[in-house]
Amino acid sequence: MLARLWRSTFGLVVLVALAFSAATVAIGAIAYEVTHEALEEQLDHRIAVETRALVAEAREGGIAAVADAIRLRENARNEASLDYLLVDHTSRQIAATIAPLAPLASGYQEHFGFRRGNETGVGQSLATPLPAGMLVVVADRRDLSAIDRTLALLFAAALTAMLALGIGAAVLVGWLTRRRLSRIDATAHSIIAGDLTQRVPRDGSDSEFDRLAATLNRMLDRMSALMDNLRQVSTDVAHDLRTPLTRLCNQLDRAAAGDAAAIAVARLQADDLLEIFAALLRIAEIEGMAERRALAWLDLSALLEDMAETYRPDFEASGHILLTNIPTGLHIEGDRRLLAQALSNLLENALRHTPAGTTAILIAKATRDAIEVMLEDNGPGVPSADAERLFQRFARAETSRTTEGHGLGLALVRAVAIGHNGDALLSSPDRGFGVIVLLSK
DSSP, X not given: XXXXXXXXXXXXXXXXXXXXXXXXXXXXXXXXHHHHHHHHHHXXXXXXXXXXXXHHHHHHHHHHHHHHHHHHHHHTOOTTOOEEEEEETTOOEEEESSEESSOOXXXXXEEEEEEETTEEEEEEEEEEEETTEEEEEEEEOHHHHHHHHHHHHHHHHHHHHHHHHHHHHHHHHHHHHHHHHHHHHHHHXXXXXXXXXXXXXXXXXXXXXXXXXXXXXXXXXHHHHXXXXXXXXXHHHHHHTHHHHHHHHHHHHHHHTTOTHHHHHHHHHHHXXXXXXXXXXXXXXXXXXXXXXXXXXXXXXXXXHHHHHHHHHHHHHTTOEEEEEOOSOOEEEEOHHHHHHHHHHHHHHHHHSSOTTOEEEEEEEEOSSEEEEEEEEOSOOOOHHHXXXXXXXXXXXXXXTTSSOOSOHHHHHHHHHHHTTOEEEEOOOSSSEEEEEEXXX
């Protein structure tokens, strides 16, 4: 039973309530015992002081003086007064305010039964032998018993209140928890049913449940983006690979008809298809965060300068100009190989899709949360209608249809940026074309 209770919020609160109740019982028992013993010691002290006073009377005036002192005290009696019993050696009462219910024995007695008039009672007593008899001083325990009952009632009330509060808290916390979890459950069932647009409601309280909802929503956004990418890839593969596959089939038909040159062309087209599938697989791996383990602290400024120096001869040979504006000391945690590949794609695009005489500039700068890497050129640019989809797989501007490429370069650039907790987007130069890569610090 207990093994199942702690598995639910209701059960946990119940167990906490039971623990507090047990603590209340333990504290109550200790407090009761300490208070009870203190009151008994107080009665014993009072009895001992009175006994010493009467024993002193006996030393000075004998047992008759003790009897006179008891009579004086009886005449001045009130509810808080002590009771007395003075007997001789034959147990004959000489002076008394009570009658014993049992034979007398010397020393302290915690529960001494007595009769006073028509009433019986219990008291604490001290019986002291005297030269001519025995003196018994008794303190009635009625007040002590009343205090004991009051303490017992108080602790019982505290225990009842603790149990009631615990059960009430368990019901309330369990209801609130089930109510909040039911929202997550309902969202999960909607997503299982295929509605990937559903999100867990948030209340803006920044509580544990609200933060959990935010985390789940981010996860769902990521899943939705991956599903959109999957659908996009499926559609793009179906449309954009149809033409090269058709060409490959045509070349194979020509080769089967005896055209030996068609075999070499078919091989080149097959290599082209393999290159496309390798690029798609690379993008999928990056987007799936498979490259996270390769992240390391690196000098981004040095990497940008190296890439610029590597491509500058190609720019000059084709009549292009490559400029740089890269400050020193830019460092990030990243994958040098992936970042170099993304930069290579950007520089290849600038070479491939702009005419001779175009100037491209590679710029880097640090912001508060990220490092921005921009490659802008003053070439012909792209129509605004094409700009919105250039980061999609197989997307190509109409002006680039006649150049080599598969439309996967910018898709890989964005995948690398997202893999570094950043993004890639188009810039807005006065003329030409530009891409901004944001990399998280």
